[in-house]
Amino acid sequence: MNPLTHDPHMFGPLFTDETISAAFSSARFLSHFSAFERALAQALGEARVVSPEVSAAAVAAIDSFAADLDAIRAKVLTDGVPAPEYARQLKAHAGSDCAAAIHAGATSQDLVDTATVLALRGVNEELVNRLRAALAALDKLDGTFGATEMMGRTRMQAALPITVSDRIAGWKMPLAAHLERLEEIRPRIEQLQFGGAVGNRSATGAAKEAVAAQIAEALGLNNPPRAWHAMRDGMAEYAGWLSLVTGTLGKMGQDLCLMAQQGVDELRLSGGGSSSAMPHKQNPVLAEMLVTLARYNAVQLGGMHQALLHEQERSGAAWTLEWMILPAMAGATGKALLLAQDLLGSIERLGPAQ
Numbered sequence: 001m002n003p004l005t006h007d008p009h010m011f012g013p014l015f016t017d018e019t020i021s022a023a024f025s026s027a028r029f030l031s032h033f034s035a036f037e038r039a040l041a042q043a044l045g046e047a048r049v050v051s052p053e054v055s056a057a058a059v060a061a062i063d064s065f066a067a068d069l070d071a072i073r074a075k076v077l078t079d080g081v082p083a084p085e086y087a088r089q090l091k092a093h094a095g096s097d098c099a100a101a102i103h104a105g106a107t108s109q110d111l112v113d114t115a116t117v118l119a120l121r122g123v124n125e126e127l128v129n130r131l132r133a134a135l136a137a138l139d140k141l142d143g144t145f146g147a148t149e150m151m152g153r154t155r156m157q158a159a160l161p162i163t164v165s166d167r168i169a170g171w172k173m174p175l176a177a178h179l180e181r182l183e184e185i186r187p188r189i190e191q192l193q194f195g196g197a198v199g200n201r202s203a204t205g206a207a208k209e210a211v212a213a214q215i216a217e218a219l220g221l222n223n224p225p226r227a228w229h230a231m232r233d234g235m236a237e238y239a240g241w242l243s244l245v246t247g248t249l250g251k252m253g254q255d256l257c258l259m260a261q262q263g264v265d266e267l268r269l270s271g272g273g274s275s276s277a278m279p280h281k282q283n284p285v286l287a288e289m290l291v292t293l294a295r296y297n298a299v300q301l302g303g304m305h306q307a308l309l310h311e312q313e314r315s316g317a318a319w320t321l322e323w324m325i326l327p328a329m330a331g332a333t334g335k336a337l338l339l340a341q342d343l344l345g346s347i348e349r350l351g352p353a354q
Contacts, residue, residue, distance in 0.1 A: 014289060019126055020334035023119045024327040030067050032115035033086055035219060038062045040194075041101040043214035047207040050101045058101035061094035080316055083108035105196050105203035105211065109229050109314060113193035116326075117221060120238070121190045123330050124182060130337035131179050131245070137344035138172045148351035150266055156258070164351045171252040178245050185241060188234045192216040195227020198313050230310035235322055239304035242333045243297040249336045250294025253287040256343070259350075260284045268349035286343040293336040300325050300332075 022028060038059055045055020067089055075085040087103045094102050103111075146165030151158050194212045195201055201208035216223035228234065259266035269284060307321045 015293075015331070015335060017331045017334040017338065020123055020327075020331045023123050023126075023330075026069055028119060029082075029115050030069065030086070032118040033067075033083070033111055034062055034065065035118065036106075036111055036114045036215070037090060037103060039215045039218035040104070040106055040211070041098075042218060043211045044101050044104055044204070046214055047204070047210040049104070049204055049207050049211065054098050054101050057098040058094060061098055061102070062090065065090055065093045079108075080320070081108045081112060083111040086111070105201070105208070106194065107197050109319070110193050110195060110227070113229075114219070114221070117190055117193065118219065120330070121186075121221075123334070124186060124190070127245070127330075127334060127337065128179065128182065130334065130341070131175060131182075134249075134337055134340045134344065135172060135175055135179075137341055138168055138175070141344060141347060141350060142168045142172070145350040150351050153258075167255065168350075171248065171255070174248040174251075175245070178241065178248065181241055181244070185234075185237055187222050189238045191222040191224050191228070191234070192219065193227060193229070195229055199227035199229045201227065229314045230312065232308050232310060232318070232322070235326065236304050236308050239301055239326060239329055242329045243294075243301045245333050246290075246294040246297040246336045249290045249340050250292075252340070253290025253294070253343070256287040257284050257291070260287070265353050266351055267347065268353075269343075270346045270348055286339050286346070289339050290336055290343070293332045293339075297329050297332050300329050304329070 041055055041058035041062060044050045044058075045052045050058075067086055071089065072082045072085045076082050079085060087108075091099055091102050142165050146163060146168060148164045149161055150164055150167070152160050152162035152166065192212065192215055194215055196203040201212060204211045213223050256267055258264065260269065267284075303321060303325045307318045307325070309315070310318045
């Protein structure tokens with residue numbers, strides 16, 4: 001069990017981010033499944049693929065549907081994905097009168113990928129807020145300690161004098177750039193998945209582009225020119241961004257660990273971790289965790305690049321690998337940003353002891 005998405009044991013508080021974990025919960029995904037199916041049923045009616053009456057009946061059925069999560073879990077090992085059992089249950093609930101507007105023209109990957117994208121949109125909004133909070137905390141430190149002189153170090157050796165502001169700039173500038181990068185890549189991540197069985201939207205005939213456009217508009221997502229079932233560069237790019245964020249925070253954490261060393265004494269923290277054998281120690285635990293989480297995401301990034309290898313029009317193996325890795329990377333990034341805020345808020349002195 002992954003401690004970044006669950007809290008099964010005593011190590012959980014080091015890694016668990018409840019807000020990010022909730023974004024990938026079964027309840028949240030079922031809500032996104034419903035939003036997709038509702039938008040699809042409406043779009044089919046608006047594009048006259050089905051009659052307005054059938055569309056309206058389907059929407060009403062979707063709105064009143066409550067999925068049997070236990071049954072979905074029982075079937076997921078057989079189906080390899082939760083969508084088929086969800087769709088079976090929804091169609092049975094809706095009945096034959098509006099079956100033509102339920103999951104019509106869609107496939108399991110459309111449902112799951114769109115739900116994932118909707119989850120990531122919420123995660124992105126949370127990460128933006130946390131990045132801004134970290135930048136504000138760095139600005140505050142810069143205003144308090146920035147003019148203090150300290151020794152610049154290259155290759156961990158004393159080099160030439162700098163100010164604390166110079167050191168902080170190396171932490172702050174990349175984080176600001178990551179905010180700009182996220183704004184740039186969000187349109188490539190937060191996009192509708194709708195392609196049907198082989199990704200060409202053929203099941204909805206001549207109305208396929210109108211249906212896709214209307215679904216995307218209803219969900220507030222971008223509408224790509226075709227399905228991206230086997231084109232996973234957007235997900236890999238997003239994973240790279242997550243690793244960039246934790247990498248920058250890890251660099252900051254590593255710097256602060258070195259600054260806290262006895263003999264260097266360029267950092268004083270309130271609190272600090274204790275030792276079972278050496279009561280006099282105050283370990284820079286939060287700074288160390290930033291390093292750990294950065295290394296974790298760097299390791300996972302290779303897995304996301306492996307998931308680029310989707311065979312032909314769709315892969316089960318590569319796609320499933322994303323489900324294992326990407327939520328955990330998002331959780332690591334969210335946790336690192338929370339820890340960074342706590343760490344920066346605990347700094348009582350930055351620069352040499354007087």
